[in-house]
Amino acid sequence: MKRFKQTLRLSIPLSLIIVLCCALFTLPAAAFSDVAPGSWYEKAVTQMTDSGQLSGYPDGTFRPNQTISTAEFVAITARRAGLSPVSAESAHWAAGYTQAALQTGWYDWDEIPPTGEKFNQPITRQLAVKIIMKAFMPDARGDFNKESSKISDFSQLDGRYYEAVLAAYSKGIVTGDSSGTFRPKSGLSRAEACVLIQRAGEFSQGQMPVQPEPVVSDPAVPPRTETIQGGVSKNGWLKVVGASLCNDQGQPVVLRGMSSHGLQWYGQFASSQAIKNTADYGANLFRIAMYTDEDGYLSNPDKIRQQAISAIDAAVSNDMYVIIDWHILSDGNPMFHVSESEAFFTDIAQRYKDNPAVLYEICNEPNGNVSWQNDIKPYAQRIINTIRSQSPKSIILVGSGTWSQDIHIAAADPLQYENIMYTLHFYAGTHGNELRNRIDQVMAQGFPVFVSEWGTSRADGSGGVFINESCQWLDFLNQRGISWTNWSLCDKNETSAALRPGTSPAKPWTQAELTESGKFVFSRFNG
Ligand code: DCB
Numbered sequence: 001m002k003r004f005k006q007t008l009r010l011s012i013p014l015s016l017i018i019v020l021c022c023a024l025f026t027l028p029a030a031a032f033s034d035v036a037p038g039s040w041y042e043k044a045v046t047q048m049t050d051s052g053q054l055s056g057y058p059d060g061t062f063r064p065n066q067t068i069s070t071a072e073f074v075a076i077t078a079r080r081a082g083l084s085p086v087s088a089e090s091a092h093w094a095a096g097y098t099q100a101a102l103q104t105g106w107y108d109w110d111e112i113p114p115t116g117e118k119f120n121q122p123i124t125r126q127l128a129v130k131i132i133m134k135a136f137m138p139d140a141r142g143d144f145n146k147e148s149s150k151i152s153d154f155s156q157l158d159g160r161y162y163e164a165v166l167a168a169y170s171k172g173i174v175t176g177d178s179s180g181t182f183r184p185k186s187g188l189s190r191a192e193a194c195v196l197i198q199r200a201g202e203f204s205q206g207q208m209p210v211q212p213e214p215v216v217s218d219p220a221v222p223p224r225t226e227t228i229q230g231g232v233s234k235n236g237w238l239k240v241v242g243a244s245l246c247n248d249q250g251q252p253v254v255l256r257g258m259s260s261h262g263l264q265w266y267g268q269f270a271s272s273q274a275i276k277n278t279a280d281y282g283a284n285l286f287r288i289a290m291y292t293d294e295d296g297y298l299s300n301p302d303k304i305r306q307q308a309i310s311a312i313d314a315a316v317s318n319d320m321y322v323i324i325d326w327h328i329l330s331d332g333n334p335m336f337h338v339s340e341s342e343a344f345f346t347d348i349a350q351r352y353k354d355n356p357a358v359l360y361e362i363c364n365e366p367n368g369n370v371s372w373q374n375d376i377k378p379y380a381q382r383i384i385n386t387i388r389s390q391s392p393k394s395i396i397l398v399g400s401g402t403w404s405q406d407i408h409i410a411a412a413d414p415l416q417y418e419n420i421m422y423t424l425h426f427y428a429g430t431h432g433n434e435l436r437n438r439i440d441q442v443m444a445q446g447f448p449v450f451v452s453e454w455g456t457s458r459a460d461g462s463g464g465v466f467i468n469e470s471c472q473w474l475d476f477l478n479q480r481g482i483s484w485t486n487w488s489l490c491d492k493n494e495t496s497a498a499l500r501p502g503t504s505p506a507k508p509w510t511q512a513e514l515t516e517s518g519k520f521v522f523s524r525f526n527g
Contacts, residue, residue: 032062039064041191044198053079054194064191070112071119073128073193074098077106080201081135086471087478087527090116103467103520106134109511114523122187126157129174130164132196136204142170152180173200227254227481229526231284231319237356238321238395240419243443245395245450245483248356255321255483256525257283258498259453261490262291262327263307264300269490270307272314274505278489279318282525286315287323287452287485289364293331298340305344309351316357323397323452323485324348325361332368334379334399341379342386349390359395360387361452365403365425372401372409384417397423397450403459405435407449411442421450427496428469429458436476443480451477451484456517457496461487465495465516474524486521498522 035045041064048054049062054076056062071094078085078097083104085096092098099114101107111127112118133140147166148154157165161184168174173196176182188196228235228251236248247253258278260270268274275286288311290297290304297304308324315322326341328334334341345360352358362383366376380398387396398415400406404425411422422442426435439449456470457463477484491499498518503509514522 031060032056034061034064039191041195044195045191048076048080048194048198062190064194065189067122067187068190068193069120070123070127071098072190073123074101074106074112074131076193077101077131077135077197080197083135087475089114089526090119092116092119094119100471101131101135103471103523104134105467105516106131109519124185125182125188126161126165126184128188128193128196129168130161132173132200133164133167136200137167137171137173140167140171142166142168146170150180151176151182153182153184157182157184168200171203173203227252229254229256229284232316232321232357233319237393238359238419239393240395240421240448243446243448244481245421245448252481253483254478254481254527255285256527257285257287257320257485258489258521259287259323259325259485259487260289260311261488261492261497262289262294262296263304263311264291264294264296266488266490266492267307268505269499270311270314271505272310272317273507274489275311275314275320276318277509278522278525279320280508281522283320284525285321285323285483285485286311287325287361288312289325289327289453289488291327291329292337292340293329296327297344298337301340301344305347308348312348312352312358316355321357321359323359323361325364325452327364329365329367332366333370333375334363334366335375338379338382341383345383345386346390349387349394353391356393358391359397361397361399361423362387363399364453366399366401367403370401372406373413376400376410377413377415380415384415384420388417393419395419395421397421397452399423399425404453405431405438407442407447408438411445411447414447421448423452424449425453426451426473427455427457427459427461428473429456429464429466431459432469432472436473439476439480439482449480449482451482453487454484455487455496456520457494461496462494465520467516467520470520478527486517 035042045062071092075094075097078101083100086100088095088099095116098112102114107130144166147169150169235253239246241250244252263270270288278286288308290308292298312322312324331337362380370376384396387394398420400410400422404423407422407424424435424439443449455461456465487496490497491501491503493501495517497515498521500513500515503513511519
């Protein structure tokens, strides 16, 4: 039986050296002067180094007794599990892996903050075990009484690690040392870490996490657009230049934030505190989804208009841009209520004609038996004229057929106005390369695209959460400087909702009140 080593030598983490050797050296274990043949960790070290998941040092040593750092542990586990690095805020060598691991849900923000302050510290044994169990055996469980009796210092474990540690003991991943202690808050050596990761990894052969589709580098892809962020006071009146949204200085600008859910159902999350909360997390845009049908504006125009106006004013007072969205959905043809739309937009555009913050989205998602040429385009011409007659400089966002996915059809027969953008809506669990290719196709023709709604879920608002696919999408949008709002800011019990059920709209939100989707999306307001 392999066992944990009792003595741990604490030493300064050697992250810089590790980064160099991770990148440059993969020495076969046999070459490690300090990995004794027949030692309890030799097999695991050999297998992992041979497959490129682990490396030694340029001087030919593996340093099995050296305490492993948090970043090393996460990066090695991620490689073993086949996770790919994603873009991250910290410049640390392992930040791409730690960000991917965080987004995959291996641990929470407070355990390993993405800002990096714990990356070079030793990882605790309890957290290390949680990570490998999440990575390789997420469904394993252990019987509390049976397993906890094997651990003489069980009372020292923090409660959030009970489940993972009990599962690890029950599966034989962790066996404890000869005195039956686990020492949850101590570190572990590189050799121990290697054995643990290898053992859990072998257990789960065939159940590797789903990998995002590789981003195919297409020579037609533009170089990353240098965009600026910031609010209305910094950027002023926006304008469309070629395929880019620009500020009043002509510099490409990117807006990111949340969409409300239907005001008739979740209007409380379009409150000034809720909008401020998203601004505090870095959003510079808010979208007001004003359903027309489904008991929305058309059933209760005065009340819903007032809610929308209050939400616009709340966004403005937080220096955010704001989209007022005429949210057609079950009424799939915008012509059904064109005169109500004209009246509504006349009123709003008149009210906000001097305010650069307000963007107009005139038809959320045309769908069903609706044609660009015969329905959407004539509707758009009428409403654009209506808005421009009051507020000539505003940006206007126009949807297309198939729930605002048919931008290529719109681009083939475009609107002849300035400062128009075409909306593309996607749901990461449903839509992928096909829609991304469409974006590239129309941008190459010079048409500006705005993602005024997307979700981490499937297209019905539930399923998933599809974090890998969402990441791939956001990286794609960042590369092209495309602005977005995410569906949706509410506490509905559906995976696309950013807030857990019961979250108060009247207070700032803690991480614990954000859903898996909310945590991910809120972490990406700045790119
Ligand atoms: C869009 C709508 C939005 C809808 C989301 C998710 O619809 F713009 O209103 O939100 O995407 O489906 C959902 C809410 C649910 C609510 C439902 C009805 O999340 O809580 O019950 O609206 O009000 C899309 C987008 C794409 C596709 C289909 C829909 N698609 N759709 O590609 O098939 O069926 O609503």
